[in-house]
Amino acid sequence: MSQSDEEAIRELEHRFNEAWNAHDPDGLVDSLVDAAQFITVDGAWSTSREEFRALMERLHGPNGPFRSSRRRTPEMHVRFVTPDIAILNSRFWIDGEALEDELCRESRESVGTRVLRKVDGRWRILATQNTDVRPGRRD
Numbered sequence: 782m783s784q785s786d787e788e789a790i791r792e793l794e795h796r797f798n799e800a801w802n803a804h805d806p807d808g809l810v811d812s813l814v815d816a817a818q819f820i821t822v823d824g825a826w827s828t829s830r831e832e833f834r835a836l837m838e839r840l841h842g843p844n845g846p847f848r849s850s851r852r853r854t855p856e857m858h859v860r861f862v863t864p865d866i867a868i869l870n871s872r873f874w875i876d877g878e879a880l881e882d883e884l885c886r887e888s889r890e891s892v893g894t895r896v897l898r899k900v901d902g903r904w905r906i907l908a909t910q911n912t913d914v915r916p917g918r919r920d
Contacts, residue, residue, distance in 0.1 A: 787859045789904050790869055790897060794854050798873075801852040804841040810834045814900070818908040822891050850877040865899040872914075890914040 800808025
């Protein structure tokens with residue numbers, strides 16, 4: 782565990798945002814292990830890298846609600862469980878979601894947790910859980 786490990790984990794989150802903003806499903810899964818678990822803010826649960834890629838392809842596609850959205854993560858906290866296992870907690874925003882139904886929001890504040898493992902010198906995502914922040918529910 783070093784400062785460079787923490788920086789690499791933070792950079793991984795920035796690269797995820799860049800891929801999101803480019804609506805690039807391949808970029809969105811670049812840091813996931815093959816058996817990654819990913820739970821979205823709406824409760825969609827992908828149990829593999831390919832399942833998550835297919836979900837992102839649909840959600841960011843020409844008719845998807847995130848087709849013109851932007852994602853940013855101004856708050857990140859990294860904690861090392863072991864030298865090769867880390868937890869990243871973050872607060873992020875998604876803006877510009879196409880409003881198609883009652884679940885869509887023009888601006889969405891969310892919090893997330895990622896579990897990462899250093900594999901062959903590279904930090905990879907094992908699991909992600911994201912949750913929308915609902916107004917009036919902060920205590």
